[in-house]
Amino acid sequence: MTARAAERAGADFVLALNAGRFRAMGGASPASILPIRNSNEFVASFGRTEILPSTKLPVFFGTCTFDPELDVDRWLDRIIKWGFGGVTNFPSVIHIDDERRSLLEKCGLGYSREIELLVKAAKRGLMTIAYTRSQSEARRMVEAGAEAICINFNLNRAVESGADPSVSLSELAARTSAVARVAQSVNKSTICLLGGGPITKPDELLDICRETGIQGFIGGSSLDRVPLEMSVLEVTSGFKTIHLLREKVDLLERQLQLSGFRHGVIAQSSAMKRILEITRRVAATPRPVLIWGEAGSGKRRIATLVHAFSDRRHAKNGVVSLPPRSGDGYTWPVVRRRAS
Secondary structure, eight states, X not given: OHHHHHHHHTOSOEEEOHHHHHHHTTOXXXXXXXXXXXXXXXXXXXXXXXXXXXXXXXXXXXXXXXXXXXXXXHHHHHHHHHXXXXXXXXXXXXXXXXXXXXXXXXXXXXHHHHHHHHHHHHHTTOEEEEEEOSHHHHHHHHHTTOSEEEEOXXXXXXXXXXXXXXXXXXXXXXXXXXXXXXXXXXXXXXXXXXXXXXXXXXXXXXXXXXXXXXXXXXXXXXHHTHHHHHHHHXXXXXXXXXXXXXXXXXXXXXXXXXXXXXXXXXXXXXXXHHHHHHHHHHHTSSSOEEOOEETTSSHHHHHHHHHHHSTTTTSOOEEEEEOOOTTTOEEEEEEEOOOO
């Protein structure tokens, strides 16, 4: 669903990442670096069946290289066979704390292996996007031939918001600018993208672009979770309140109908409200109704209202005005019920 919407909105590519799937399942982005699933098989399962058939955009496969059982060459061949257009190093060791990352580096499962993945992918004709966090990582990736880098500092932890509270917009701009400068000092044609962070609105991204010179944005939870949360919140609230609104509308309609408002009768006094209630009662009978009152008091309105309240309202009504009695100035409208 996200892929189809992104394509219609003009996105340039789609990333199939385990973090996005975990968010859709109600989890958080940091689940992507935990050994709770075989990450690559996990991404392949939903990427092949749900994303690839749903979009014509290039789809990048988020490959986990700190899986010790991963055969990089064999896996890249499978990615090409499945129809993915690119590869990215996600989840990455850049998102793991220093102590655990150092253990992975010692075992040959660190950032160097992620560089190897993207180099081999590029040689096979796949597009590549390199996740980087620091200036040194950006330099290493660009020197290895990365076409584009995604500058990403933290995995969002918040469930109710896509914003990363640990990094302010001003800090994000300064750190992003520093990394982008290093990358483009090595290769001016390198595409620098910003990934995630506290950005949730287009105007925030515009300010960051102006300050840093980055060329694009990879919106993880900003695109796939924040809008969904807001949509579910608004729609659910609407459904929860609709019965209250319906009850209010029904009450108003009953009041308007009782007051005869639809038929040109507006009653404010208690005496007129009693007359309207009588009108409703007599309208329920099949007998002729005689309406008596001074000239100009609205007898014809009441006669029309009796007909409108009756079961025979769809039949033509007959209103007969009797001649006034000598000197009294009264007329006598009579509603005669014609047979349907």
